[in-house]
Structure formats: C-alpha cells, structure tokens
Amino acid sequence: MPFTRREWLQAPGCIRIQFLFNFYREVHSQWRYCNKSDSWIKQKIYMTSVSPHKKAKALKPTSRRPAKELCSECGLCDTYYIHYVKEACAFINQQIGELEEETHTRSRHLENPDELYFGVHQDMIAARKQQPIEGAQWTGIVSSIAIEMLNRGLVEGVVCVQNTKEDRFQPMPIIARTPEEILAARVNKPTLSPNLSVLEQIEKSGMKRLLVIGVGCQIQALRAVEKQLGLEKLYVLGTPCVDNVNRAGLQKFLETTSRSPDTVVHYEFMQDFRVHFKHEDGSSETVPFFGLKTNQLKDVFAPSCMSCFDYVNSLADLVVGYMGAPFGWQWIVVRNDTGKEMLDLVKDQLDTQPVMSKGNRKEAVQQSIPAYDKGVTLPMWAAKLMGVVIEKIGPKGLEYARFSIDSHFTRNYLYVKRNHPEKLEAHVPEFAKRIVGQYKLPE
Ligand code: FAD
Ligand code: SF4
Numbered sequence: 001m002p003f004t005r006r007e008w009l010q011a012p013g014c015i016r017i018q019f020l021f022n023f024y025r026e027v028h029s030q031w032r033y034c035n036k037s038d039s040w041i042k043q044k045i046y047m048t049s050v051s052p053h054k055k056a057k058a059l060k061p062t063s064r065r066p067a068k069e070l071c072s073e074c075g076l077c078d079t080y081y082i083h084y085v086k087e088a089c090a091f092i093n094q095q096i097g098e099l100e101e102e103t104h105t106r107s108r109h110l111e112n113p114d115e116l117y118f119g120v121h122q123d124m125i126a127a128r129k130q131q132p133i134e135g136a137q138w139t140g141i142v143s144s145i146a147i148e149m150l151n152r153g154l155v156e157g158v159v160c161v162q163n164t165k166e167d168r169f170q171p172m173p174i175i176a177r178t179p180e181e182i183l184a185a186r187v188n189k190p191t192l193s194p195n196l197s198v199l200e201q202i203e204k205s206g207m208k209r210l211l212v213i214g215v216g217c218q219i220q221a222l223r224a225v226e227k228q229l230g231l232e233k234l235y236v237l238g239t240p241c242v243d244n245v246n247r248a249g250l251q252k253f254l255e256t257t258s259r260s261p262d263t264v265v266h267y268e269f270m271q272d273f274r275v276h277f278k279h280e281d282g283s284s285e286t287v288p289f290f291g292l293k294t295n296q297l298k299d300v301f302a303p304s305c306m307s308c309f310d311y312v313n314s315l316a317d318l319v320v321g322y323m324g325a326p327f328g329w330q331w332i333v334v335r336n337d338t339g340k341e342m343l344d345l346v347k348d349q350l351d352t353q354p355v356m357s358k359g360n361r362k363e364a365v366q367q368s369i370p371a372y373d374k375g376v377t378l379p380m381w382a383a384k385l386m387g388v389v390i391e392k393i394g395p396k397g398l399e400y401a402r403f404s405i406d407s408h409f410t411r412n413y414l415y416v417k418r419n420h421p422e423k424l425e426a427h428v429p430e431f432a433k434r435i436v437g438q439y440k441l442p443e
Contacts, residue, residue, distance in 0.1 A: 053228040055080035058200075067091040070420070072217040072244070072304030075173065075194030081225050088224035090217040091304060094427045099223045099315050104336045108314070108431060116431050117402055118324070119314040123334040124398075126325035127350040136186045137266070138330050141320050141346065142213060143186045145237060147179045148345040149211050155235060157202070159212040160185035161193050168265065169250055173198050175205070185213075187266060191247050192302055196221055199229070208232040215241035216310035223315045235338060238316025240323060242305065242408050243269070249300045256293050256300075259285055271327050271400050272391050291383030295375035306415040307423075309432040311405055318342045324355055324401035331355070331401070359395035361403035366439055369410050373442050409435050414442070 058079050065071035066082075070091040077085060087093055100107040100120055108115040118124065133140025146158045157175040162185045164170040171193035176182045195218045202210060210231055212222055219238050226234055245253060254261035258277050266278040274286040313319045318332070318339030325331035334340050378386065395403045413436045416424050428436075 053230075054083045056083035058082055067304075069303045070307055072302060072308075073192040073194050073246075074218045074221050075197035076199070076221045076225070078194055078197035079200045081196070081199055081228065084225050084228070088221045090220040090310070091307065091427075094309075094429060095224070096220065096310060096314050096429050099220065103223055103315050103317075110431055110434065114398075116434060117312070117405055118333055118398075119312050119335065121333050121335050122337075122340065123332075124324065124355045125332050125334075125352050126329040126355055126397075127332050127352045128329050129346075129349055130351055131349070133183070133186060137188045137268070138322055140186060141330050141332070141350070142237060142239065143182055144346045144349060145318070145320075145342050146176070146182045146211055146213060149235065149342065150176070150179060150182065152345070154345075155209045155211045155233075156207045157205070157210055158182055159195055159198055159210065159214070161189050161195060161213075163189050167247075170247060171195075175201055175207075175210075188268075190244065190267065191250050192244055192304070193218075199225070203230055209235075211235040211237060213237045213239070214316075215239055215244070216313045216315070217241075217304060217308060219313055219315045220310065235342060236316045236318075237342060238313030238319045240312050240319065240321035242308075242311050242404070243301045244305045245300055245302055249302065253297060253300050256296050257287055268322070271323065271325075271396070273387050273394065288380075288383040288387035290378050290386045291380050293377050294372060295377055298375055303415075303419075306412055307420065307427065308412060309409060309427075309429055311408060323404055324398045326353075326356065326397060329353070355398055356396070357398035359393070359399045361395040361399050361406060362438070364390070364394065365403060365406040365410070368407055369439060370442055372407075372411060373414065406435060406439070410439050410441060 059065065059077045059082060061078070065073075065077050066085050067089050072091065074090070076082060076088060081088070085092065097107040104120040106120060108120045110116055114124075115121065127141060129139035129141060129144060133143055136143055146160065149155045150158060157177050159173065160176055160182060161171045161173050162181075164172050169189055169191055171189040171191055173193060173195045174181065174185065175198050176185060195212070195214045208231055210233075212219070212234065214222065214236070215238065219236055222236070251261070254264055257275065258264055258267075260279060263279040263281070264277050265280055268276055269289070270276050273289045275289065275292070277285040277287070279285065312333070316339070317336055318334055321331045322329070323331055332343065334343055394400070409432050413428060413432070416427060420427070
C-alpha cells in the first residue's frame with residue numbers, strides 16, 4: 001500500500017528520509033540499465049512505498065522463545081518480525097493448508113495419494129548433475145540453481161547457510177550476493193539453523209528480488225511474513241528435513257554412531273537403509289538403520305523435529321531432496337510455476353528420469369512402530385543382515401519416501417500426543433492424520 005498523505009505527514013522524519021533514499025537508489029540503479037516506461041516508474045513508486053509494517057524488539061539469543069521447548073530456532077525471533085510470531089511460528093500456529101492456498105493457489109488434494117504424501121505439485125522427477133559440485137551434499141542441484149538465479153539477475157541475493165570458521169557443523173546464515181558465497185554454503189549443516197535471522201538485513205538493504213533456501217519450519221514462518229518483506233519477488237527453494245538436532249545433540253549422535261566422530265564431514269540417512277558417513281580423509285563408513293542405538297538416541301532429536309509434520313517442505317516453490325529417487329539420484333518436486341521457472345534454469349546441466357515406485361512399505365512400518373517405541377536395538381550382525389535383506393526386497397523410489405514419512409509421522413504423532421496432548425488436534429495437519437490413521441499405534 002502507498003502512503004496516504006496523512007500517513008506521510010505523520011511519519012517520523014527518519015522514515016521519510018529512508019523512504020526517499022531507498023526509492024531514489026532503486027530507480028537510479030534500474031534506470032541506468034534499462035529504458036523503462038512511465039508505467040514501470042509508477043509501478044515502482046507503488047511497490048517501494050510499502051507502509052511500514054509492525055515491528056517488535058528481537059529476543060536476545062539466550063531468551064526463551066515463544067514456542068518454548070518446541071522452538072526450532074528458525075531465526076524469526078532474532079528479528080523485529082517477532083511481532084508476527086503468534087501467527088507465523090510453525091509450532092504455535094500450524095497453518096499449512098491456508099498457506100498452501102496462498103502460495104500455490106490451492107491446498108493439496110487429499111484424495112490424490114501422491115498429493116496426500118508429497119503436497120501440491122505439478123511434476124516430480126529424479127535428477128542428478130552431469131558434473132556434480134565437489135563437496136555438495138548430493139550432486140549440488142540446490143547450489144547450481146541458486147548460482148544461475150544470481151548470475152542471470154533474477155535475484156539480488158540468496159539466503160543460505162555457511163558454517164562458522166571454528167566449526168564445520170555450526171550454521172551461519174548469510175545473504176549471498178556472489179556465486180562464491182553460495183558455493184561456500186553447499187553441503188548440509190545437520191543442525192537447527194536460524195536462517196530467518198537475516199530477514200532484517202533484507203529490508204535494510206533495499207533488496208527487491210530474493211531467493212531463500214531453507215527447510216519446512218523456516219519456510220512456514222517465512223511465508224507467513226512474506227507480505228511484510230517489501231519484496232517484488234520471493235523465490236523459495238526448499239529441502240525436505242527430518243530428525244534435526246542442536247549442536248550438542250549432533251555430537252552425541254556422531255559419538256554414538258560413527259567409528260570416528262571428529263573426522264566426519266558429511267552424513268546422510270540413505271535410501272539403502274544405512275547411514276553413510278564421509279570422513280576427512282575421503283573414506284566412507286556405513287551403519288545400518290537397524291543397528292542405531294535407538295535407546296540412547298531417543299532424546300537426541302530436537303523436540304521441534306519430533307513434532308514436525310512438514311517433512312516435504314509443502315510451501316516451497318521447488319523442493320530438492322533425495323528420498324523419492326533411486327539411490328544416487330536427487331528427488332525434485334515442482335510445486336508451482338515459479339518452481340518450474342527455477343528448475344528450467346539448470347535442466348541442461350542435469351540427467352533426469354521419471355520417478356518410480358516399487359515394493360510395499362506398510363508391514364515394515366507397522367513392525368517398526370513398537371520396536372522404535374521400546375528402543376529396541378539389534379546386535380550389529382543382525383542389523384547388517386536385515387539391512388541387506390531389506391535393501392533387496394524393501395520399498396524403493398516413492399515407496400521408500402512413503403516409508404520414511406509414515407515412520408516419522410507415526411513416531412511424531414505419538415510424541416505430540418504424549419507430551420503436548422492439548423496441541424494434538426490443531427497441530428497435526430489433516431493430511432498427516434490420514435497418513436497416521438493407516439496404522440495401529442501403542443498408547
Ligand atoms: P547443496 O548444493 O550441497 O546445497 C545444500 C543447501 O542446503 C545449501 O544451500 C545450504 O544453504 C542449505 N542448508 C545447509 N544446512 C541447512 C540447514 N541446517 N537448514 C537449512 N538449510 C540448510 N532430503 C531428503 O530427501 N530426506 C531427508 O530426510 C532430508 N533431511 C535433511 C535434513 C537437513 C537438516 C537438511 C539441511 C537437508 C535434508 N535433506 C533431506 C535434503 C538433502 O540432504 C540435500 O540437502 C538436498 O538433496 C540438496 O542437495 P544438493 O547437493 O543439491 O545441495
Ligand atoms: Fe520463534 Fe522460529 Fe522458535 Fe517459533 S520456531 S519460537 S518463530 S525462533
């Protein structure tokens with residue numbers, strides 16, 4: 001909305017000066033490169049004169065967050081957008097259906113089995129880069145899309161996560177403005193990351209076109225405040241996310257699971273039912289899921305992740321993961337036209353194939369529910385044997401993704417029911433209730 005005359009006259013001097021400065025800078029920089037029409041300038045005046053949104057004082061890093069123990073440290077509360085936390089926080093106000101409608105023009109069709117699981121989409125494919133990016137989590141499709149968008153001038157900045165100098169797993173969100181800065185953010189930092197803590201910088205910088213890379217809880221809060229950011233265009237590139245941890249939890253996971261926790265540079269829970277670790281010296285290590293010390297690891301995952309039902313990042317324009325693709329490939333979900341535009345930028349750099357689905361997950365999920373609940377851990381020889389058998393006959397492609405979603409949603413449903421029963425009804429989205437409803441759960 002533009003300023004009304006009255007609002008303009010009443011606005012403090014500093015706001016008026018900042019507005020005029022931003023407006024001048026924007027028009028001046030665009031005018032140098034393009035010969036735009038009068039209507040473009042009028043549109044610009046309209047878009048730059050966003051009425052000042054409401055702000056509140058950001059919380060100190062040590063202060064307790066409004067979502068209390070369920071906080072995923074998404075970063076919103078580190079900014080003045082904390083003003084919107086009651087509506088925006090994924091753990092205070094679950095609103096995936098409403099935000100799907102705003103973002104994709106409709107919520108998912110619950111009667112369509114693929115949409116029930118994977119959310120609103122117009123296409124799904126498996127892909128991998130013909131020339132993978134060295135050191136990326138998989139083949140680097142996420143970093144490649146971000147670099148193309150920046151190089152082609154579609155965006156002025158990219159919100160992504162580098163790590164601190166001292167600790168390779170300590171996330172450090174940034175707004176990247178060069179391909180080098182995007183590349184330095186490649187590979188997962190497998191810990192809760194306050195990506196939205198950079199939101200104030202966007203408004204201050206006067207940036208109008210932005211790409212945000214993030215996981216589901218970050219993206220839900222982002223979508224809820226999207227209109228307040230004063231952007232012309234927001235692109236959202238999401239990854240699926242599950243079982244995240246804080247830094248101390250990560251250390252415990254590595255120490256409990258890997259033969260050499262201090263040299264791990266990268267790990268992933270893969271479609272072959274094993275955790276794959278990569279070490280500094282280039283060697284790899286695999287540990288079967290069924291050999292994980294579940295009794296020791298039960299409290300390692302963050303409470304936010306134990307109560308999350310947005311594994312597939314429902315509100316991103318484009319999602320890049322791996323779990324619905326054959327081993328070694330990445331899984332891509334195009335949710336809307338914006339997502340298609342983003343994927344098209346790198347299509348000529350990719351090998352692609354249609355998604356496939358094989359096997360039947362249901363019995364394996366049903367059997368794993370009480371086993372996980374009781375913290376059963378198999379001896380390593382039995383876990384390895386089971387891993388080999390299940391790799392041969394177990395679910396593949398989209399059926400593996402459904403296996404993973406079912407296992408996590410049933411576990412998380414039990415967690416919320418036992419620890420936050422008052423939240424159960426509103427916090428669990430309808431699609432997740434239907435998925436969980438297929439299984440018999442312990443009390
Ligand atoms: P790269 O080119 O290496 O880029 C990775 C991008 O991830 C970077 O841009 C970086 O900014 C961003 N990033 C890194 N750490 C974080 C973080 N903590 N929070 C937000 N953004 C971050 N896929 C699945 O299919 N199933 C899963 O269960 C699954 N779990 C995941 C859990 C986490 C915490 C994360 C971050 C991702 C997860 N993914 C999962 C996605 C998958 O592991 C890859 O990130 C994705 O396939 C992209 O690979 P890439 O090689 O294209 O990424
Ligand atoms: Fe704030 Fe994000 Fe934590 Fe919710 S999850 S309380 S929005 S920092």
